[in-house]
Amino acid sequence: MNLINRFLDRMQKIGAATLHSFRRLGRGSVFLLEVISSCASLFVRPLLVVKQLYSVGVQTLIIIVVAGLFVGMVMALQSYYALVDFGAEDSVGVMVALSLLRELGPVVTALLFAGRAGSALTAEIGLMKATEQLSGMEMMAVNPMQRVVAPRFMAGVISMPLLATIFSAVGVIGAYMVAVELLGLDSGAFWSQPQNKVDLHLDLYNGIIKSVVFGVVATWIAVFEGYDCIPTSEGLGQATTRTVVHSSLAILFLDFVLTALMFTK
Amino acid sequence: MTSRKIEILVGLFVAAGIAAFFMLAMSVSNMSSYSTGETYEIKARFDNIGGLKVRSPVSAGGVTIGRVSNIQYNSESYEAEVSMQIEAKYDKFPIDTAASILTSGLLGEQFVGFEPGAEEEFLQGGDVIDLTQSALVLEQIIGQFLYSMADDSGEAE
Numbered sequence: 001m002n003l004i005n006r007f008l009d010r011m012q013k014i015g016a017a018t019l020h021s022f023r024r025l026g027r028g029s030v031f032l033l034e035v036i037s038s039c040a041s042l043f044v045r046p047l048l049v050v051k052q053l054y055s056v057g058v059q060t061l062i063i064i065v066v067a068g069l070f071v072g073m074v075m076a077l078q079s080y081y082a083l084v085d086f087g088a089e090d091s092v093g094v095m096v097a098l099s100l101l102r103e104l105g106p107v108v109t110a111l112l113f114a115g116r117a118g119s120a121l122t123a124e125i126g127l128m129k130a131t132e133q134l135s136g137m138e139m140m141a142v143n144p145m146q147r148v149v150a151p152r153f154m155a156g157v158i159s160m161p162l163l164a165t166i167f168s169a170v171g172v173i174g175a176y177m178v179a180v181e182l183l184g185l186d187s188g189a190f191w192s193q194p195q196n197k198v199d200l201h202l203d204l205y206n207g208i209i210k211s212v213v214f215g216v217v218a219t220w221i222a223v224f225e226g227y228d229c230i231p232t233s234e235g236l237g238q239a240t241t242r243t244v245v246h247s248s249l250a251i252l253f254l255d256f257v258l259t260a261l262m263f264t265k
Numbered sequence: 266m267t268s269r270k271i272e273i274l275v276g277l278f279v280a281a282g283i284a285a286f287f288m289l290a291m292s293v294s295n296m297s298s299y300s301t302g303e304t305y306e307i308k309a310r311f312d313n314i315g316g317l318k319v320r321s322p323v324s325a326g327g328v329t330i331g332r333v334s335n336i337q338y339n340s341e342s343y344e345a346e347v348s349m350q351i352e353a354k355y356d357k358f359p360i361d362t363a364a365s366i367l368t369s370g371l372l373g374e375q376f377v378g379f380e381p382g383a384e385e386e387f388l389q390g391g392d393v394i395d396l397t398q399s400a401l402v403l404e405q406i407i408g409q410f411l412y413s414m415a416d417d418s419g420e421a422e
Contacts, residue, residue, distance in 0.1 A: 047268070050271065050272055050275050051271060053275045053278065053279075054271045054274055054275050057275070057278050058274045058275060058277075058278045061278060061281075097293045101289065101293070101294075159278075161282070162278065162279060162281075162282025162283075162285075163282070165282055165285040165286045165289060166281055166282055166285040168285070168289055169284075169285035169286075169288050169289050170285075172289070172293055191292055191293075194292075194293045194294070195292070195293070195294065195295055196295065196322065197295075198293055198294040198295060199294065199295055199320070200290060200294045200295055203294065204286075204289055204290060204293075204294050208286075
């Protein structure tokens with residue numbers, strides 16, 4: 001009898017956890033629809049988005065530029081050492097450009113974005129909730145969805161593709177510095193090989209589509225976790241952690257799905 | 266932070282993003298080969314196209330003059346039919362021009378090479394090139410080599 005009870009307890013825990021995650025998923029989806037529908041009001045007050053673009057986009061720029069530069073430099077160095085054995089070191093340019101445009105640009109940018117901007121968004125909105133600023137707004141008949149959440153969401157969605165393209169461009173420049181200036185490769189081959197192999201539609205546009213998708217997902221998770229958090233210091237801390245963990249996992253998983261859809265013929 | 270400063274910084278950020286996109290599009294991707302405008306189509310039939318792909322370059326004398334636009338298998342003549350878009354400014358190829366599938370370097374990508382003939386008439390859009398040479402398939406060459414080796418050693422015994 002005791003054994004059966006313990007078994008049932010275990011089953012109940014699993015069931016409760018499943019139901020809880022489904023409930024959160026449902027709330028999150030409804031929340032996303034609400035956010036998208038209140039985005040229309042942003043055209044009346046574009047300044048709200050500009051302010052958020054500053055804190056979400058411009059302030060993330062430094063870490064993106066530095067990371068992109070070093071990722072490009074390391075990629076050039078490593079692919080040079082791998083390719084020089086085959087006498088194919090002229091392909092360093094195309095290798096770096098393709099991997100940056102297709103994968104590293106969108107993914108690394110999104111991971112850094114989730115860590116730098118996503119966590120800040122969650123903490124900001126969560127603290128507004130904990131200090132009852134959101135309820136205060138509702139009391140004053142100001143819709144917090146339109147005033148607080150939608151501008152942040154919009155700014156995240158706009159910033160991500162911009163940041164990802166800047167990341168890739170800076171990465172290619174970093175690779176150029178290492179490959180041509182440091183390792184002495186021919187600069188003509190460095191630029192002409194990518195021009196032959198990298199396709200504008202297949203590689204560049206798909207990379208940008210990826211970064212838009214990651215932007216939507218990362219910002220959605222960030223604002224939802226903030227809006228949905230338990231309004232205590234502990235709950236806020238957990239929500240911020242969840243933002244970074246969940247959006248990183250979602251980005252990596254979606255990257256696989258998108259790559260499978262885009263680059264397999 | 267005044268509103269003006271924020272707006273200037275955001276403006277710079279957006280401009281930097283767009284500039285990065287154009288830098289990638291112009292100098293890293295093949296956008297320059299899209300913007301060449303007018304082209305005309307030439308077809309050629311090959312026994313074996315090897316690793317030729319759509320968008321592989323078509324070159325004459327080492328200069329890229331167009332791209333492969335379509336590859337199909339013709340099940341009546343048992344040949345591969347390759348359509349190529351040639352830039353309109355290169356419209357003076359004689360009708361006895363030969364097309365062959367070549368490889369850049371030992372293991373590089375494959376491309377179609379044009380060898381101009383001597384006729385007075387020129388190829389028009391939609392024409393088919395008759396003089397073609399298939400791709401060298403490395404496995405077949407190695408196979409033939411091994412076969413002849415085996416033959417030689419068989420005679421020696």
